[in-house]
Amino acid sequence: MSTANDLASAQSPWWRGAVIYQVYPRSLMDANGDGVGDIRGIINKLDYIASLGVDAIWVSPFFKSPMRDFGYDISDYRDVDPLFGNLADLDELIAEAHGRGVKVMIDQVLSHTSDQHAWFEESRSSRDNPKADWYVWADAKPDGTAPNNWISIFGGCGWEWEPRRGQYYLHNFLKSQPDLNFHNPEVQEQILAEVEFWLQRGVDGLRLDAINFCFHDKQLRDNPAKPAAERQGRGFSEDNPYAFQYHYYNNTQPENLAFLERLRALIDRYPGVVTLGEISSEDSLATMAEYTANNKRLHMAYSFELLVPEFCAKHIRATVENLEASLGEGWPCWSLSNHDVVRVMSRWGGEHNPTLGKTLHALVASLRGSVCYYQGEELGLTEADIAYEDLQDPYGITFWPNFKGRDGCRTPMPWASGANNGGFSSAKPWLPVPEAHRALAVDAQEQQPDSMLNFYRNFMRWRKTQPLLTTGNITFADAPEGCLLFERANDSGKLWVAFNLTNAPVAIEVPAGLALMNGHGLQGAELEGGQLRLPAHGGCFMC
Incomplete structure (x- = not known):
């Protein structure tokens, strides 16, 4: 006999309460022996991923890119970078995942492109070309300095001079990541077309990177200064000037809400597809509520409130209660780790601590909402200490040694404790496999009944038998x-x-x-x- 919980679960969209496993393609598995993970490597590890009991994978960017920011600088939205494979590989990944009951979500980086995108190459060439207004351009001040005081997340001025146009362009991230001008209706139409390309290929969801950065203040007003006591943010070193401002004008503009509604109208033409927005604003919880309001914008949103160094019950409770009080019909997605922050085992545990790790797994999966787990989290991987000469992340290279960047959480997955490079690749990996991770490799943990990996699998199976953990x-x-x-x-x-x-x-x-x-x-x-x-x-x- 069906219970009320069974009925509620059957009627609920698949993504409500779903467990989403984030795959960072460069570091999951290298199938072609070039030292970098690829789509074929993901396909080869789908049985493992399915064994975790997850509902979906979120695949970080695999699009054509010069890789200045490892795929978050896209030069062609509709193609796979040869480093990772090709479109046929991606189609096979979707089919193989679906055959195992696993859905596929992909990253969409809509607010900016690579400076090597054809749109930008045309836009920068003159002030009167067909795409002249596709990016955020502004004249210099009379003294030649930048149009305003906006700062890049990666440090330094958020504007870059372009001599061919005699103007500055905005980049909220790297200078090789120029911001699109969403105030231009043509840009919105084109971006929606880029999104639909992937909807037609059968993806089940979109993780929307930096989605609150699509619009800027048209008046280009200066951001106000932030008092020293309030200068904090996700991954910012103390000497990063980005934390010195309230970012009221370079992101999270009201015009974005109408665009999100247009995006949602497109998504709704593809039943079952879900949107998950990444939010990083001055009041991320309020923005999450606004961006998921009335079931006409994003389906889900997540912020960095639990990706911070602060580890205490009081902070976790306050974060959840504050969001619950403002979210209304919106739906949260919780995460303790991702590709941008120090791994939770180091950030909150200080070391590999299986007892704490198991509790953290259970905790985040018991909150109301969906949950994202980052690859390797099920193994209890710690943050890797990467030598300066091995750094790849431009963020870390700029701020070394005060802030070592994001490479420490992006090292390759250890699959086999006794194999070269932990079984990740037959070649030298793009980042080293830490020696400490070998003992935590998949093959070693599979032989230990009380390992974090086996706990993760068992807990996820048990969670599926408890509808209140997803619907209550x-x-x-x-x-x-x-x-x-x-x-x-x-x-x-x-x-x-x-x-x-x-x-x-x-x-x-x-x-x-x-x-x-x-x-x-x-x-x-x-x-x-x-x-x-x-x-x-x-x-x-x-x-």
């Missing part, structure tokens, strides 16, 4: 400092969840009449009457 509302209850206690509930039932994020055992008062649940893999919890005892870095589920 979330309400927090008071708990001792360093602990989280919350209820997931709807009309059909209740489920209580508790986590101890401290390194000491703790006792938590819980509602009377609850019983511990089994099968999820977390160990050591004891419940007697209304008192729950959790070990250090422990967690449990109760009903």
Whole structure:
């Protein structure tokens, strides 16, 4: 007999509560022996990915690109870079993933292109060509300096002089990543056409990179200064001037909402396709709510609120509650790691800590929303320490040694502990495989019943049997400092969840009449009457 939970699950879109596995193609698996991962490598590892119990993969950019920012600088939206393969490989990846019940989401970088894109090459050539207004161009001030004080995320002025036009162009990221001018209707039409190219090829979703950066303030007003005490942001070193401003005018403009509605209207013509927007604004939680409002813009959004160095129960609870209070019908997607930040095992654990790692897996998958896991997170990989001479990331090269960039979280997956390069490639990898990662390789963990990898697989199987973890509302209850206690509930039932994020055992008062649940893999919890005892870095589920 079907339960109300079964019915709710059947009627809910596939992406609500989905587990999405982020694949960074350069570093998953090298199939052709050139030291760089590729689409064929992803295909070869689909059985492994499917074994994790994930619902979808999000594949970071594989488009044609000069690779100044490793694919986030696109020179052709409709082609695969030869480094990764070709369009036939991509079509095969989609078909093979679908054959295993895994959906495929791709990155779309809409706010900017590479400076080697044909559109920009034409736009920069003169002030009167057909694409002259496709990018953000502005005259110099009378003294020759940049049009305003906007700063690039990668450091330094956000404007670059172009002598062929005698004007500056805007780049919120690298100077080789000029910003498109979304105030131009032709640009919007063209970008929607680029998106539809991939919809017609059968992708199941789009992860929208820096989606709040599509529009700029037409008046080019200066950003106001930010007090020193408030200068913080995702991955910014203390000496990065980007953190010195409130970024009110170079991104997150109101005109973007209408464009998102146009994008959503296109997406809705392809049933089942989902949009997931990356948000990084002055008030990311408010922007997430705005960008997912009324079921007519993005389906889901995620921010960097849980990708920060701050690790405490208070911060996690405040983040979730603040979002819940403003989100309305919107839907969040949570993540603890990705290709832009220090891996969570190092950022929050300081080292490879399987007990904490298992608890963090269970925690993020128990919040209301969907969840993105970054490749290698299921192994508990730590941040790699990359020598300066091995750095590839321009961000790290610029800010070394205060900030070492993003290479440390992008090192190749270790597949075989005893193989050359951890089984990633037969050639020298584009980034070194850390020696410490060999002991955490897939083949080693598969032989250990209590490994993080086996816990991950078992927990994801168990989660699928608990519809409340994907359909239930979330309400927090008071708990001792360093602990989280919350209820997931709807009309059909209740489920209580508790986590101890401290390194000491703790006792938590819980509602009377609850019983511990089994099968999820977390160990050591004891419940007697209304008192729950959790070990250090422990967690449990109760009903």
